[in-house]
Amino acid sequence: xxxxxxxxxxxxxxxxxxxxxxxxxxxxxxxxxxxxxxxxxxxxxxxxxxxxxxxxxxxxxxxxxxxxxxxxxxxxxxxxxxxxxxxxxxxxxxxxxxxxxxxxxxxxxxxxxxxxxxxxxxxxxxxxxxxxxxxxxxxxxxxxxxxxxxxxxxxxxxxxxxxxxxxxxxxxxxxxxxxxxxxxxxxxxxxxxxxxxxxxxxxxxxxxxxxxxxxxxxxxxxxxxxxxxxxxxxxxxxxxxxxxxxxxxxxxxxxxxxxxxxxxxxxxxxxxxxxxxxxxxxxxxxxxxxxxxxxxxxxxxxxxxxxxxxxxxxxxxxxxxxxxxxxxxxxxxxxxxxxxxxxxxxxxxxxxxxxxxxxxxxxxxxxxxxxxxxxxxxxxxxxxxxxxxxxxxxxxxxxxxxxxxxxxxxxxxxxxxxxxxxxxxxxxxxxxxxxxxxxxxxxxxxxxxxxxxxxxxxxxxxxxxxxxxxxxxxxxxxxxxxxxxxxxxxxxxxxxxxxxxxxxxxxxxx
Amino acid sequence: xxxxxxxxxxxxxxxxxxxxxxxxxxxxxxxxxxxxxxxxxxxxxxxxxxxxxxxxxxxxxxxxxxxxxxxxxxxxxxxxxxxxxxxxxxxxxxxxxxxxxxxxxxxxxxxxxxxxxxxxxxxxxxxxxxxxxxxxxxxxxxxxxxxxxxxxxxxxxxxxxxxxxxxxxxxxxxxxxxxxxxxxxxxxx
Numbered sequence: 001x002x003x004x005x006x007x008x009x010x011x012x013x014x015x016x017x018x019x020x021x022x023x024x025x026x027x028x029x030x031x032x033x034x035x036x037x038x039x040x041x042x043x044x045x046x047x048x049x050x051x052x053x054x055x056x057x058x059x060x061x062x063x064x065x066x067x068x069x070x071x072x073x074x075x076x077x078x079x080x081x082x083x084x085x086x087x088x089x090x091x092x093x094x095x096x097x098x099x100x101x102x103x104x105x106x107x108x109x110x111x112x113x114x115x116x117x118x119x120x121x122x123x124x125x126x127x128x129x130x131x132x133x134x135x136x137x138x139x140x141x142x143x144x145x146x147x148x149x150x151x152x153x154x155x156x157x158x159x160x161x162x163x164x165x166x167x168x169x170x171x172x173x174x175x176x177x178x179x180x181x182x183x184x185x186x187x188x189x190x191x192x193x194x195x196x197x198x199x200x201x202x203x204x205x206x207x208x209x210x211x212x213x214x215x216x217x218x219x220x221x222x223x224x225x226x227x228x229x230x231x232x233x234x235x236x237x238x239x240x241x242x243x244x245x246x247x248x249x250x251x252x253x254x255x256x257x258x259x260x261x262x263x264x265x266x267x268x269x270x271x272x273x274x275x276x277x278x279x280x281x282x283x284x285x286x287x288x289x290x291x292x293x294x295x296x297x298x299x300x301x302x303x304x305x306x307x308x309x310x311x312x313x314x315x316x317x318x319x320x321x322x323x324x325x326x327x328x329x330x331x332x333x334x335x336x337x338x339x340x341x342x343x344x345x346x347x348x349x350x351x352x353x354x355x356x357x358x359x360x361x362x363x364x365x366x367x368x369x370x371x372x373x374x375x376x377x378x379x380x381x382x383x384x385x386x387x388x389x390x391x392x393x394x395x396x397x398x399x400x401x402x403x404x405x406x407x408x409x410x411x412x413x414x415x416x417x418x419x420x421x422x423x424x425x426x427x428x429x430x431x432x433x434x435x436x437x438x439x440x441x442x443x444x445x446x447x448x449x450x451x452x453x454x455x456x457x458x459x460x461x462x463x464x465x466x467x468x469x470x471x472x473x474x475x476x477x478x479x480x481x482x483x484x485x486x487x488x489x490x491x492x493x494x495x496x497x498x499x500x501x502x503x504x505x506x507x508x509x510x
Numbered sequence: 511x512x513x514x515x516x517x518x519x520x521x522x523x524x525x526x527x528x529x530x531x532x533x534x535x536x537x538x539x540x541x542x543x544x545x546x547x548x549x550x551x552x553x554x555x556x557x558x559x560x561x562x563x564x565x566x567x568x569x570x571x572x573x574x575x576x577x578x579x580x581x582x583x584x585x586x587x588x589x590x591x592x593x594x595x596x597x598x599x600x601x602x603x604x605x606x607x608x609x610x611x612x613x614x615x616x617x618x619x620x621x622x623x624x625x626x627x628x629x630x631x632x633x634x635x636x637x638x639x640x641x642x643x644x645x646x647x648x649x650x651x652x653x654x655x656x657x658x659x660x661x662x663x664x665x666x667x668x669x670x671x672x673x674x675x676x677x678x679x680x681x682x683x684x685x686x687x688x689x690x691x692x693x694x695x696x697x698x699x
Contacts, residue, residue, distance in 0.1 A: 098666050098670065099659070099662040099663050099665075099666040100661075100662045100663075100665035100666040100668075100669055101662075101666075102552060102555060103555055103558075104551070104554075104555045106551035106552075106554065106555065107551055107552040107554075107555035109551065110548055110549055110550065110551040110552045111552060111658050111661070111662065112658065113548065
């Protein structure tokens with residue numbers, strides 16, 4: 001049985017919605033509970049979870065509470081959900097009064113007049129104007145919000161350039177300033193490398209891979225994924241590159257992201273070539289090949305980190321690449337040991353750049369990959385909740401995060417999808433990422449492993465699960481602990497996203 | 511000793527050592543002063559706490575007559591309208607001037623007994639006589655200084671007072687301060 005209730009024009013932050021849903025799900029007799037804004041994607045997710053939405057009248061500004069389970073407890077669950085929303089039980093914990101948190105930019109500046117950077121996390125349609133306001137007050141900006149219109153992004157960045165200020169973003173999930181991580185980021189050493197990146201998991205993966213090789217990072221400037229498009233012209237990539245080349249503390253410069261527009265790539269290459277420090281360009285799946293004077297061209301994230309680490313340590317770059325080749329050989333052997341699987345690859349990702357990299361690698365080995373963020377337009381999924389042949393889905397895309405927590409925080413959607421994919425007899429391998437660090441789910445492997453075990457109960461040994469963990473042992477979730485939870489559930493855990501994508505492909509390719 | 515020992519809920523009173531000698535004093539008197547100028551933007555922000563959906567009070571009532579209509583407005587032992595008024599009166603008493611005294615006189619003249627709860631009436635009467643509770647005094651002291659943590663802690667403690675009381679009080683207080691400080695600006699050379 002199920003009950004649905006629509007609360008018109010009601011908004012609560014996604015963290016509150018997730019916590020209340022978890023409280024309600026844990027009630028005896030409740031099978032499933034969901035609290036989400038009535039966006040089109042959320043309604044499709046509810047329908048996919050078996051809720052009957054016929055006849056409901058809902059807009060994206062309305063809150064939808066959905067519960068299923070034993071009939072006798074459904075009304076109580078609905079009223080409990082509303083009670084928790086009005087008066088969250090976790091807010092009473094401790095009973096100690098909290099400091100006042102300013103609600104306006106003016107208020108925040110009066111409290112912290114020496115601040116020189118503002119992190120903006122408001123609805124995308126307002127974020128651009130808030131960013132302009134910050135720039136006019138002389139503040140650099142980390143624009144965490146997404147859904148900022150492209151024209152607004154161009155306006156903001158042009159103003160920032162005029163004022164000599166940075167705009168990191170939009171959709172900038174991660175930044176590192178003088179070794180201090182902001183947003184979703186990992187605990188890694190501070191050191192001689194600095195990174196210019198789109199914004200999120202690409203930066204995290206290189207940051208982590210450098211740390212694994214004992215090399216620290218000083219700055220990580222997220223520019224927003226659209227910065228390298230011709231319309232924006234790489235304003236922030238150019239500014240960040242310039243600034244980091246001038247910084248005496250930076251010994252090795254790394255620029256990573258999806259391949260930029262040709263004119264932007266040319267600009268970056270020209271500027272880097274004029275610099276007096278080694279630089280590594282890691283444009284995932286990019287066309288450029290061949291190292292040139294002090295500029296090293298890479299096409300994967302781990303390779304980028306390995307080359308940068310070798311440069312920072314004064315080691316031979318060719319040797320670092322050779323080590324990656326031999327790691328690839330080991331992956332083939334590992335795939336052989338676990339036995340080839342038949343059927344399709346299904347990738348379920350939380351990180352955008354990781355998803356992109358997985359598609360690039362899997363495409364080379366398996367052929368066309370369908371996705372909600374495909375490499376080629378004609379491979380776009382009609383419905384992101386329905387996989388077709390080889391499919392890799394980015395659950396961090398806007399369609400999944402409007403009125404719902406990012407999958408790096410709320411992993412339940414992906415854990416549930418494991419079971420759905422397992423029901424498809426054509427599936428042979430499920431590939432996924434686990435991103436940890438500040439701001440992420442406190443124990444993602446636990447919930448994902450539960451999903452894996454449920455899927456295994458459906459599919460037996462037919463499906464191999466392959467994952468990588470983007471994080472370090474120093475992170476609050478502890479990468480080693482996350483790994484052992486996944487391995488206990490029978491997941492093959494690789495050292496990097498590139499390796500996981502390769503292993504998944506080899507398992508299917510034989 | 512100037513303060514009573516800290517007592518938590520559930521403590522057995524007889525086990526708490528009370529001072530044998532000395533004066534234990536809480537002085538509720540609002541001493542005239544004004545906030546440090548750096549806090550003005552923060553104070554302006556508090557005015558709009560009145561617009562929180564749970565309060566739905568006017569952010570800036572245009573006259574004392576309008577302010578009187580807030581008496582008894584809202585649920586509870588201290589209705590939100592009364593809390594707003596208490597904060598407003600405390601602000602005018604703190605940043606005292608001929609103008610603020612005139613406004614308070616006007617308010618007293620319009621005010622009628624029995625419109626709201628006894629508790630609210632007492633709090634407002636005390637404020638009109640220049641007395642208030644510990645939390646507002648702590649905030650007033652913090653606002654005269656330059657320490658961010660003290661201001662945020664004092665404002666935090668106040669804003670969490672009761673379900674809506676603290677927020678309504680802060681909104682009224684900030685509104686009163688705006689009137690008082692603008693007047694001081696007008697008359698300063």
